[in-house]
Amino acid sequence: MPYVVTQSCCSDASCVVACPVNCIHPAPGEPGFLESEMVYVDPAACVDCGACTTACPVGAIKPHTMLDETELPFIALAESYYAEFPHADRAPLAVVEKTPRVDAGRELRVAIVGAGPAAMCAADELLKSPGVTVDVFDRLATPYGLVRAGVAPDHQRTKQVTDLFAAIEEQPGFGYHLNVEVGTHVSLDDLHRHYHAVIHASGAAHDRPLGIEGEEMAGSESATAVVGWYNGHPDHQDAYVDLSHERVVVIGNGNVALDVARILATEPASLAASDIPALPLAALRGSAVREVVVLGRRGPEHAAFTMPELIGLAARPDLDIVIDNQGLPIVGDSPKLDLLREIAARPRRAGTRRIVLRFNTAPVRILGDGVVGAIEVTGTASGPDGVVPTGPTELVETGLVLRSVGYRAVEIPGLPFDPVTATVPNEGGRVAPGSYVAGWIKRGPRGFIGTNKSCAEETVASLIADANAGLLPEPTGSRAAFADLLRRNRPEAIDLVGWRAIDAAERAAGLTRGSAREKLLDPGEIGAVVAPGASTVRR
Numbered sequence: 001m002p003y004v005v006t007q008s009c010c011s012d013a014s015c016v017v018a019c020p021v022n023c024i025h026p027a028p029g030e031p032g033f034l035e036s037e038m039v040y041v042d043p044a045a046c047v048d049c050g051a052c053t054t055a056c057p058v059g060a061i062k063p064h065t066m067l068d069e070t071e072l073p074f075i076a077l078a079e080s081y082y083a084e085f086p087h088a089d090r091a092p093l094a095v096v097e098k099t100p101r102v103d104a105g106r107e108l109r110v111a112i113v114g115a116g117p118a119a120m121c122a123a124d125e126l127l128k129s130p131g132v133t134v135d136v137f138d139r140l141a142t143p144y145g146l147v148r149a150g151v152a153p154d155h156q157r158t159k160q161v162t163d164l165f166a167a168i169e170e171q172p173g174f175g176y177h178l179n180v181e182v183g184t185h186v187s188l189d190d191l192h193r194h195y196h197a198v199i200h201a202s203g204a205a206h207d208r209p210l211g212i213e214g215e216e217m218a219g220s221e222s223a224t225a226v227v228g229w230y231n232g233h234p235d236h237q238d239a240y241v242d243l244s245h246e247r248v249v250v251i252g253n254g255n256v257a258l259d260v261a262r263i264l265a266t267e268p269a270s271l272a273a274s275d276i277p278a279l280p281l282a283a284l285r286g287s288a289v290r291e292v293v294v295l296g297r298r299g300p301e302h303a304a305f306t307m308p309e310l311i312g313l314a315a316r317p318d319l320d321i322v323i324d325n326q327g328l329p330i331v332g333d334s335p336k337l338d339l340l341r342e343i344a345a346r347p348r349r350a351g352t353r354r355i356v357l358r359f360n361t362a363p364v365r366i367l368g369d370g371v372v373g374a375i376e377v378t379g380t381a382s383g384p385d386g387v388v389p390t391g392p393t394e395l396v397e398t399g400l401v402l403r404s405v406g407y408r409a410v411e412i413p414g415l416p417f418d419p420v421t422a423t424v425p426n427e428g429g430r431v432a433p434g435s436y437v438a439g440w441i442k443r444g445p446r447g448f449i450g451t452n453k454s455c456a457e458e459t460v461a462s463l464i465a466d467a468n469a470g471l472l473p474e475p476t477g478s479r480a481a482f483a484d485l486l487r488r489n490r491p492e493a494i495d496l497v498g499w500r501a502i503d504a505a506e507r508a509a510g511l512t513r514g515s516a517r518e519k520l521l522d523p524g525e526i527g528a529v530v531a532p533g534a535s536t537v538r539r
């Protein structure tokens with residue numbers, strides 16, 4: 001009964017290290033590790049011990065007898081990986097690199113800006129050294145970054161990684177300052193005066209504009225805003241999401257584009273038990289959308305979505321997936337192209353909601369009378385000069401155009417910034433002794449939740465090396481002095497106890513609705529839960 005990996009996974013390799021027979025690949029140090037979309041269990045070598053299932057933070061590994069219908073293609077996917085990359089060496093891998101530790105007797109106070117996966121993994125790594133305390137700041141009243149406000153509501157299993165984050169919060173030395181924006185409520189200088197080191201893990205929350213005519217019109221939105229809207233992100237509750245037209249067009253074909261297309265095309269009843277807030281759920285219930293067209297400017301061989309996401313989409317019984325390759329055959333040899341060919345051959349069912357994966361098509365301009373009415377698109381060819389429009393052009397009628405062409409970080413005052421990659425230049429996470437980066441602000445908006453674990457480990461190793469070499473400046477202010485400053489500047493700051501109260505209230509309200517949680521969106525409601533009877537939380 002071999003075990004099977006069933007998700008785009010993190011490549012954090014917890015499972016690899018747990019496996020007694022080294023049958024999960026690519027492993028650290030092997031070609032493809034950290035670049036592969038996922039890891040694979042070798043069905044011929046797995047001894048069914050189950051150790052990997054307990055090691056995996058997101059429940060991605062299952063015995064093959066427990067797979068549901070939609071997960072069966074992952075068996076063939078693993079087989080095809082091992083047919084191409086046989087791994088003959090079965091020596092147990094437990095050659096885990098020793099995490100560096102802060103020298104005994106050394107006290108270290110670290111501030112982490114952001115409470116997303118990169119921050120939580122960095123905190124976990126730091127707290128393995130006795131004498132280290134970590135304060136995690138987030139501008140939102142709730143932690144977990146894009147795991148809470150990005151991961152799609154129909155991916156509740158992925159959100160289970162928050163159980164791991166909750167365990168990290170339990171560790172002595174961990175503290176939260178939520179509802180505190182660094183740069184607004186406290187300055188970077190404030191942090192450097194009170195902490196030995198600051199790790200910036202503030203992500204890349206901004207959308208990338210396309211720069212085409214009509215982009216500013218009502219009805220032309222970013223996927224960033226729509227994702228935030230259906231996930232209860234406070235910045236995006238006013239997003240313009242007009243679902244009164246039959247067709248939505250999404251530009252870009254990465255995993256975010258597929259997320260958005262799925263959620264907008266999904267039968268809303270199937271989302272009711274998730275953590276989607278009541279308002280977007282109600283809007284989806286009243287939606288007229290029957291078709292979501294996902295535009296890829298290049299051919300299927302360059303599709304940015306990953307194989308596990310395509311497998312999940314292809315298995316949806318309630319949706320027709322239509323492949324539109326502009327009349328061209330899908331050529332090439334890979335599991336993704338094989339699956340696209342198989343999907344393309346499927347018959348369409350009348351009356352079924354559709355997601356159209358349209359390739360070799362780029363947007364030209366958005367048209368409308370103040371409000372989007374159509375998008376003009378062109379056929380393309382890709383070559384050494386990139387993607388070039390070849391025509392013909394076509395008008396596609398729609399009331400909602402969503403650009404999903406990647407995320408972008410903004411410059412952090414006081415830190416260097418590379419405007420091309422929109423990242424903070426660093427070496428192994430070090431910007432300068434005392435100043436570090438982790439996650440998407442460090443390496444750009446790419447990768448899965450678990451990718452941030454190895455990323456954060458590298459950063460923490462650099463920080464600890466600097467600490468042990470005596471390179472970190474001694475803070476002039478004490479922890480108590482910082483607490484005073486925060487009380488003055490941001491009395492509405494929320495600590496770990498406050499977050500636990502919010503979490504419990506959301507779960508309890510979810511029980512009433514029959515959902516995973518009912519997110520608290522209103523600052524007044526959050527304030528009442530955090531400090532009953534006290535003043536409300538300001539945004």
Ligand SMILES: Cc1cc2nc3c(=O)[nH]c(=O)nc-3n(C[C@H](O)[C@H](O)[C@H](O)COP(=O)(O)OP(=O)(O)OC[C@H]3O[C@@H](n4cnc5c(N)ncnc54)[C@H](O)[C@@H]3O)c2cc1C
Nearest residue numbers: 114116117118138139145146150182202203439440448449
């Ligand atoms: C829409 C979407 C869906 C995704 N779905 C999946 C998925 O299903 N599976 C998967 O493996 N990966 C998924 N990913 C990728 C994954 O979410 C990222 O790899 C990960 O969240 C990046 O972590 P981070 O900590 O760098 O950034 P983030 O998660 O963005 O966290 C950054 C945090 O910093 C805070 N912050 C920013 N500025 C400040 C400031 N000045 N002061 C205080 N706090 C600040 C923000 O509020 C935020 O909480 C998805 C990504 C997106 C965009």
Ligand SMILES: NC(=O)c1ccc[n+]([C@@H]2O[C@H](COP(=O)([O-])OP(=O)(O)OC[C@H]3O[C@@H](n4cnc5c(N)ncnc54)[C@H](OP(=O)(O)O)[C@@H]3O)[C@@H](O)[C@H]2O)c1
Nearest residue numbers: 008252253254255256257297304404405406407445446447
């Ligand atoms: N379930 C999951 O595991 C999950 C879910 C969501 C996100 N994520 C991860 O989060 C990261 C970000 O995802 P993402 O979807 O935002 O980014 P992405 O994977 O980089 O995809 C961006 C898409 O936008 C297209 N694009 C860029 N500029 C364009 C332009 N000017 N015109 C038309 N198309 C353009 C790209 O096409 P080209 O390829 O031609 O440039 C690509 O199709 C990824 O690593 C993703 O895997 C994971």
Ligand code: SF4
Nearest residue numbers: 019046047049050052
């Ligand atoms: S079940 Fe055991 S042998 Fe099989 S992949 Fe998991 S850890 Fe390795």
Ligand code: SF4
Nearest residue numbers: 009010011013015056
């Ligand atoms: S999510 Fe991480 S632990 Fe789980 S299967 Fe993937 S690499 Fe292994």
